[in-house]
Amino acid sequence: MNRNILTFAIGAVLVVVFALLLFVFQVRQSETAVITTFGRPVRNITEPGAYFKWPWPVQRVYKFDDRIQNFEDKFNETLTADQNNLITSVYVGWQISDAAAFLNHFRDGSVPAAERMLESMLRSANIAVVSKHSLSDFVNADPQALKFNAIENEIEQAVQNELRTNECGIRLEFLGLKRFGLPESVTQTVFDRMKNERLVLINREQYEGERRAQEIKATADRQAADTIANADAAAVRIKGVGQAEAAKTLPVFQQNPELANFLLRVDALQQSLNQKSTLIFDERTPPFDLFSHLPTNSPPSHE
Secondary structure, eight states: OHHHHHHHHHHHHHHHHHHHHHHEEEEOTTEEEEEEETTEEEEEEOSOEEEEOOOTTTEEEEEEEOSOEEEEOOOEEEEOTTSOEEEEEEEEEEEESOHHHHHHHSGGGOHHHHHHHHHHHHHHHHHHHHTTSOGGGTSOSSGGGOOHHHHHHHHHHHHHHHHHHHTOSEEEEEEEEEEEEOOHHHHHHHHHHHHHHHHHHHHHHHHHHHHHHHHHHHHHHHHHHHHHHHHHHHHHHHHHHHHHHHHHHHHHHHHOHHHHHHHHHHHHHHHHTSSOOOOOOOTTSTTGGGGGGSOOOOOOOOO
């Protein structure tokens, strides 16, 4: 009896497990799911959890990775606007934005089929955008003249527009130029042009330096001329003051030439003794001859 109960319990558990497998499915955090009824999408599930469904062939569940997927285009050789060959490669990050539309557009929601379509769109947009730009927008001695960001934005916008037109349930999250190169036939030409552009920059900087040097020299010459003119004016003014003072004292000195001579010698002697120094002089040489007329102390006489 106990054995029959155990067998019945195991059978019941198996029936429950089988029923769960038939009627319940789980959606993970990184997944989105679409339920189809007789092949037609009827429900789009974006939240994780366990859900009920009718067993096949009534209903079927398609699960898709909801995370951003990376894809890199192959190298494409394209003519630029100035007729130079340029080899470019583009990388993208894409995501399924509408699982039902994605399932309708690609058989059984095939990701490889989606990447093949995306590769074709990238190639077309890449060729269209690159052909509108000259080679100097990609290769230039002046970093300010490069237009990588603008070119990437143009390619991304073109692909986004095509994806919306096709309604395939895909959205681009980012796009960028990963690599680009030059065919060997045009490499030397590009290097020569870069060299010429660099020479132009060098000549421009040299001209600017020479112009600046001339401005500095002209400013210095002007300041020097102003300084000399101010010094000459000050000298003339001081000379005039001195002559005016001399004119005031000249009549006095003319009346007493000996006094004038004495005062001049005293002034000269004072100028020579301004600094603390030891003087060795000949008392017969003016103005030191004044010392020869100093009174001397004679010894007292005894009567």
